[in-house]
Amino acid sequence: xxxxxxxxxxxxxxxxxxxxxxxxxxxxxxxxxxxxxxxxxxxxxxxxxxxxxxxxxxxxxxxxxxxxxxxxxxxxxxxxxxxxxxxxxxxxxxxxxxxxxxxxxxxxxxxxxxxxxxxxxxxxxxxxxxxxxxxxxxxxxxxxxxxxxxxxxxxxxxxxxxxxxxxxxxxxxxxxxxxxxxxxxxxxxxxxxxxxxxxxxxxxxxxxxxxxxxxxxxxxxxxxxxxxxxxxxxxxxxxxxxxxxxxxxxxxxxxxxxxxxxxxxxxxxxxxxxxxxxxxxxxxxxxxxxxxxxxxxxxxxxxxxxxxxxxxxxxxxxxxxxxxxxxxxxxxxxxxx
Numbered sequence: 001x002x003x004x005x006x007x008x009x010x011x012x013x014x015x016x017x018x019x020x021x022x023x024x025x026x027x028x029x030x031x032x033x034x035x036x037x038x039x040x041x042x043x044x045x046x047x048x049x050x051x052x053x054x055x056x057x058x059x060x061x062x063x064x065x066x067x068x069x070x071x072x073x074x075x076x077x078x079x080x081x082x083x084x085x086x087x088x089x090x091x092x093x094x095x096x097x098x099x100x101x102x103x104x105x106x107x108x109x110x111x112x113x114x115x116x117x118x119x120x121x122x123x124x125x126x127x128x129x130x131x132x133x134x135x136x137x138x139x140x141x142x143x144x145x146x147x148x149x150x151x152x153x154x155x156x157x158x159x160x161x162x163x164x165x166x167x168x169x170x171x172x173x174x175x176x177x178x179x180x181x182x183x184x185x186x187x188x189x190x191x192x193x194x195x196x197x198x199x200x201x202x203x204x205x206x207x208x209x210x211x212x213x214x215x216x217x218x219x220x221x222x223x224x225x226x227x228x229x230x231x232x233x234x235x236x237x238x239x240x241x242x243x244x245x246x247x248x249x250x251x252x253x254x255x256x257x258x259x260x261x262x263x264x265x266x267x268x269x270x271x272x273x274x275x276x277x278x279x280x281x282x283x284x285x286x287x288x289x290x291x292x293x294x295x296x297x298x299x300x301x302x303x304x305x306x307x308x309x310x311x312x313x314x315x316x317x318x319x320x321x322x323x324x325x326x327x328x329x330x331x332x333x334x335x336x337x
Contacts, residue, residue: 001026002090006058009039010074012089013082015060019072025057028087039090041083060086096135110142113150131168143179149205162197162217167205167227175212178203182216182223182239182257195219197239204228204245210235216257226263244281 004012007021029038031047034056041060042051051059051067058072060079067073076082100106100118109126112118116134125144130136134148137156142148145163152170160166162179172178184195199218204227209215211233215223218240225237226245236254237243243255244263253267256275261267265279268287273279277291282298285291289303305316 002092004089006072006074009058009086009089013060013074013076013085015074015076015082016063017072017074019058023057023072026090028090029056031056031059039086041079041086043080043083104136107144119156137174146179162200164201164203164217166203167207169206170203171208173209173211173213173233176209177214178209179217180214182219184219184239184257199223199240201225207231210251213237216241232269238275250287 003026006023010017025039027038031040031050031054034040038056040056052069060074060082063075096117098115101120103120104118104122106124107126110124110128112130113132115132116130118136119138122136122140124142127145128142129147131150133151135153139157140154141159143161146160147165149168154172156174158172158176160178164179179201181197185192197219199222201223203225206228209231213235215237216239224242228246230248232251238257240258242260247265249267250269253271255273258276261279262281265283267285270288271285273291278294284300286302
């Protein structure tokens with residue numbers, strides 16, 4: 001941990017300080033759990049009640065936030081982003097020595113930049129390239145012809161295949177699989193025949209992909225993830241999907257093959273998207289929605305029924321089954337008028 005005065009911290013995160021600039025902080029904590037020496041933040045109004053009783057030495061808040069306590073404040077336009085910057089200052093990234101661990105298996109035809117780090121039990125295939133400052137974590141598998149960009153970090157047990165291209169400053173969390181075969185099958189006389197998956201995966205700069213997410217290779221083209229895309233844990237990205245720059249995708253989303261998603265979109269947890277659709281830029285899809293048709297205009301879209309008591313839900317489910325009959329009766333009555 002690094003210790004900083006509030007005056008120093010305010011300068012670094014572009015905040016206006018309301019309080020004693022000599023106060024020093026060295027830890028991060030929630031409003032409820034903070035104590036002396038800790039820095040906290042308020043971005044969600046639901047936690048405003050804890051601001052008046054927090055024991056933190058300082059709190060990052062919005063510029064117009066009213067506070068009924070004497071806690072030191074760091075006022076800024078975007079508290080959560082400022083908190084992220086402060087966290088990087090107080091908890092700097094681990095320094096890693098470059099080199100290849102003696103238990104790693106590196107093909108003689110692979111190219112490892114001298115400033116890169118390859119951890120224990122990693123496997124690097126022929127003609128693979130690992131860029132400057134990149135870090136290949138323990139037990140990662142980098143297949144033949146794969147390119148890993150500068151300063152990218154594969155944390156552990158990451159598998160990258162199909163001659164995939166990974167951009168600069170990409171973060172792949174444990175268990176990520178890039179370039180696995182897509183679910184390509186053709187039905188022939190009642191038997192499924194595998195369709196060869198011969199494309200690859202292209203991932204832009206500054207992408208982050210969460211644990212146990214899978215991005216399938218394309219066939220015959222490539223699966224493409226644009227720059228700055230953020231993908232959560234346990235997401236399925238099928239073959240030939242294209243995801244536009246700076247889109248964010250929460251956990252357990254399933255994206256079927258050949259779907260094209262625009263720039264600056266957000267898909268909340270559990271969203272499902274059927275294949276061969278197009279989603280415009282700046283679309284937000286709320287949690288557990290099922291997208292069954294293309295979305296041509298920006299905006300927020302929802303599907304599904306909200307949670308309710310089981311007895312009420314069962315009654316409503318019965319009525320849903322009756323909707324077709326009721327609609328026909330209404331039509332018949334309208335025709336009689």
